[in-house]
């Protein structure tokens with residue numbers, strides 16, 4: 340795996356699925372400035388509330404080939420392994436990065452968990468992966484977040500905040 344932080348400002352991201360996992364992903368994508376298009380027969384109330392925003396659209400139906408057009412990145416989390424595999428396959432064929440929430444071995448990209456600093460640690464973001472064991476990653480993330488909050492890491496700036 341090759342870690343990167345992506346500037347998604349104004350970039351189109353397609354999310355296939357509208358459940359708990361998709362809702363979490365849409366939240367993070369919006370924070371990163373992405374323009375998000377959701378394809379799912381139904382969405383959570385929380386996601387439905389986000390669909391009112393300019394940067395989120397929702398196609399209320401199942402996935403169809405062609406839905407990924409124009410996307411830079413795709414997340415698929417339908418709970419139907421065959422559909423997620425199809426989306427991952429279509430994305431790969433189109434040269435689009437795809438996170439497959441159902442199958443780490445067939446996921447071209449993985450979502451890390453993030454510890455974000457506040458106050459004196461504002462601007463620090465530590466992304467954690469645990470090789471495909473997300474709850475393990477979350478525990479390490481929490482420990483780092485605690486350290487950041489307690490001032491236990493060297494967060495002094497050498498450049499002005501951007």
Ligand SMILES: C[C@@]1(CC(=O)O)C2=NC(=C\c3[nH]c(c(CCC(=O)O)c3CC(=O)O)Cc3[nH]c(c(CC(=O)O)c3CCC(=O)O)/C=C3\N/C(=C\2)[C@@H](CCC(=O)O)[C@]3(C)CC(=O)O)/[C@H]1CCC(=O)O
Nearest residue numbers: 440441442443449450451452468469470471472473474476
């Ligand atoms: C970090 C986090 C980011 C996020 O989702 O935002 C994330 N998963 C989180 C939570 C979580 N995931 C799962 C559970 C249920 C409990 C359990 O199974 O443990 C919970 C807990 C919950 O949901 O509360 C199940 C699960 N996850 C994957 C599979 C498929 C597989 O393993 O093959 C299955 C089995 C599905 C099934 O059974 O069908 C796959 C992936 N999950 C990843 C990321 C990538 C690997 C990152 C890494 O390991 O470093 C990867 C490869 C791809 C991706 O999805 O990006 C997020 C923590 C959010 C936070 O920050 O709090």
Ligand SMILES: NC(=O)c1ccc[n+]([C@@H]2O[C@H](COP(=O)([O-])OP(=O)(O)OC[C@H]3O[C@@H](n4cnc5c(N)ncnc54)[C@H](O)[C@@H]3O)[C@@H](O)[C@H]2O)c1
Nearest residue numbers: 356357358359360378379380381401402416417418440441
């Ligand atoms: N990677 C992770 O972080 C993680 C965590 C937990 C679970 N999972 C996996 O993600 C899946 C989804 O989890 P969830 O809790 O969001 O499930 P969920 O059942 O709440 O949501 C599934 C969503 O997919 C939609 N959907 C179903 N068929 C579809 C289709 N053909 N096209 C488009 N959308 C379709 C449904 O309408 C619903 O909105 C789980 O089954 C599991 O495989 C991944």
